[in-house]
Amino acid sequence: MKIRILFVEADLQVRELLLQTVAQQYHATAVRSAEEAVEQLEKEAFDIVVLDLNLPGMSGLDLLQHCPRLKPGIITIAITAHATIETAVEAMKRGATEFLMKPLVPEDLLSSLSVAAERVSRQALSASSGMAPVDIVAESPVMHTLLNQATSIAPFNTTVLVTGETGTGKELIARAIHQHSPRANKPLVALNCAAIPEQLLEDELFGHVKGAFTGAHAARIGRFEQADGGTLFLDEIGDMSLPLQAKLLRVLQEREFEKLGSSRTTKVDVRIVAATSADLEKRVSDGSFRADLYYRLNVVHLRLPALRLRKEDIRPLAQQLMARFCLSAGLPLKSIAPEVWHVLNSYYWPGNVRQLQNAMERAAALSGARLEIQLADLPEEVRGGAEYGVSTPLTDVTLPTVGTAIPTTIPDEGLSYEAVVATVERELLLKSLKKTGGNKVRAAKLLQMKRTTFAEKLKRLQPDSENDLLDEYQAS
Ligand SMILES: Nc1ncnc2c1ncn2[C@@H]1O[C@H](COP(=O)(O)OP(=O)(O)OP(=O)(O)O)[C@@H](O)[C@H]1O
Ligand SMILES: [Mg+2]
Structure with a gap:
């Protein structure tokens, strides 16, 4: 499918330049004002709107705000001759994903458009099946x-x-x-x-x-x-x-x-x-x-890939899962406190996205009337990561693809030995439990460990109840 772009630009010469630049790759239309743009958007399904902020009549900023109402999910790119930080921030707030400066450089325009076009195709793919369409998060x-x-x-x-x-x-x-x-x-x-x-x-x-x-x-x-x-x-x-x-x-x-x-x-x-x-x-x-x-x-x-091997996806996933849950439960949309991100990023997520989803639902429910999710709302085992002194978030640690938590390199700022070892230990315990169907005696044997040592380690990783790990195994 060819991506459809609407240009909104008052200057005739710039309009022509825009159309010429994209003619080969995209299906594009250009209009002179925000009013015409609204008309056009009502008539035709565009994927991307590129608009000059400086328009006669209705302003570019107002148009930015209108776009997603006219077509949910539409991508907007703003053009401006004199970008100040304030206009940039204002435009971003109103949904612009990118900024282009005048005089326009055709290559810049094309590269911004190709990023946007890729997002459009991803959105198209993720307008998934069934009654509840789910956007597939794929930032990594x-x-x-x-x-x-x-x-x-x-x-x-x-x-x-x-x-x-x-x-x-x-x-x-x-x-x-x-x-x-x-x-x-x-x-x-x-x-x-x-x-x-x-x-x-x-x-x-x-x-x-x-x-x-x-x-x-x-x-x-x-x-x-x-x-x-x-x-x-x-x-x-x-x-x-x-x-x-x-x-x-x-x-x-x-x-x-x-x-x-x-x-x-x-x-x-x-x-x-x-x-x-x-x-x-x-x-x-x-x-x-x-x-x-x-x-x-x-x-x-x-x-x-396992979630821990694509940490860039953790934040957008958590946000989406939280929003999905709040919407379906009729709760106001809850935000996530900064210190919580740190924990979400460093946790091992053996149950991957489903486990993150459960954690978000649980947190939303536990937070009661509070509008912000806090550390205490996270399940014990997830918080566990933080208790082991993850002083450096493990986020920046490059993980090998074999699915172990041992970093291939040690980042310049260092990392918490304890946290990494705890993660590896936890992984081994969990894997062994999984293999033996939750039988601790056999799990200990598999790891060539005394049963009591196994139980102790399990307990140390789960200070309050050693059964959480078992629950996790059963839930997975
Ligand atoms: N990239 C993603 N973006 C948004 N939601 C996701 C993503 N990946 C997984 N989910 C959500 O996580 C949950 C688990 O996904 P799914 O059931 O497809 O996993 P699965 O690999 O089939 O798991 P299992 O092996 O346990 O059957 C679902 O609710 C799904 O919507
Ligand atoms: Mg499945």
């Missing part, structure tokens, strides 16, 4: 790239594999892909492969004919058929049994299958998006996941 470069990839493959029928730790947004991305495909007006059928016992899963996927087995009084349409023309979202694919993996592989290859109890083949046109928080490569190497199925699914692989 890594999420940015990932969202671009998702946008570019969305229109095709390519199979997509989405992986990432729990709560990183796999389902959100899967839904967005469907929403931005030509299949958007056909069903998106989701199936959680881990939640359904093996024997039932086959029936769920393929359905059966009447009389297929004892108790099959009526025929049943499987998810594959339900999703015909649309998208089938296979969640937790890593947990599918080997026999079913073989059956799924065949459907992916042939696009056809037989319902239980039937010898007739059913043909379907379904796009597959699969997700898992399991390490599929590892499962392939230990034989619990078929390599051929893995390669079938892995046509496009979107790897969602």
Whole structure:
């Protein structure tokens, strides 16, 4: 789609320069005044408005304020001949995302526009599915790239594999892909492969004919058929049994299958998006996941990074999640105190965005009539990070992508040894608990530690109740 730009500029020569500069890349219209701009905005859906602040009649500042009312989410860029700090601040307050100085330099204009255009496409992708459209926050470069990839493959029928730790947004991305495909007006059928016992899963996927087995009084349409023309979202694919993996592989290859109890083949046109928080490569190497199925699914692989590896996203996410919650709960919008940011940034977030979401909801609820979220409103385990003397926020520490909290370099200003060690320790304890299904004795054994030492460490990381870590494990 071509981005649509509206220029609002009183000077004819500048108007022509503007139109000429962007003619190749964008679809642009130019008007002379704010009044004409309003008229134009009512008629046509623009993505970006570039306006001179100095306009005859209604002022540029007033127009800035009107723009989002005329079209929510529209991006505005202000032009000015004599920028003072005050006008800049005023324009920003009224929603301008950027400032261009006169005389205009075409390259500057183009570079500002390309940043804005990228935001427009991100917004378009994130106007997600279902009843509650959710904006996908992607401030960090890594999420940015990932969202671009998702946008570019969305229109095709390519199979997509989405992986990432729990709560990183796999389902959100899967839904967005469907929403931005030509299949958007056909069903998106989701199936959680881990939640359904093996024997039932086959029936769920393929359905059966009447009389297929004892108790099959009526025929049943499987998810594959339900999703015909649309998208089938296979969640937790890593947990599918080997026999079913073989059956799924065949459907992916042939696009056809037989319902239980039937010898007739059913043909379907379904796009597959699969997700898992399991390490599929590892499962392939230990034989619990078929390599051929893995390669079938892995046509496009979107790897969602853990939240702690993209700290730039923490703030905008927290703000969005807070706003989402306050809006849905009918609360006034709450702000977040400066000292809280520090803690949010340095925490390890094993439950990723979902955990941040829970923390924000809890904080909003606990803060009562207060309009500002304070440290005390954060869950114990999150505050924990601060108690261990994080004197330097861990924000600036570069984290390796292997998912450990050990910084690759020590920043010039130094870092808190205690905090890093506490984070690593906590990660090990949690991982071990996860692996053993919460069994502390076995978890201790795995870490070659005495049970009592394990319990002690658990307690030290969770001064008030050692069960919080367990809760966290269970919640994840
Ligand atoms: N980038 C994001 N921007 C906005 N909201 C997000 C983002 N990522 C995740 N969320 C929100 O976080 C929550 C968890 O996301 P989602 O259910 O997609 O995660 P998941 O990876 O499927 O988790 P799980 O592995 O536990 O199934 C959702 O409420 C989702 O809307
Ligand atoms: Mg999920």
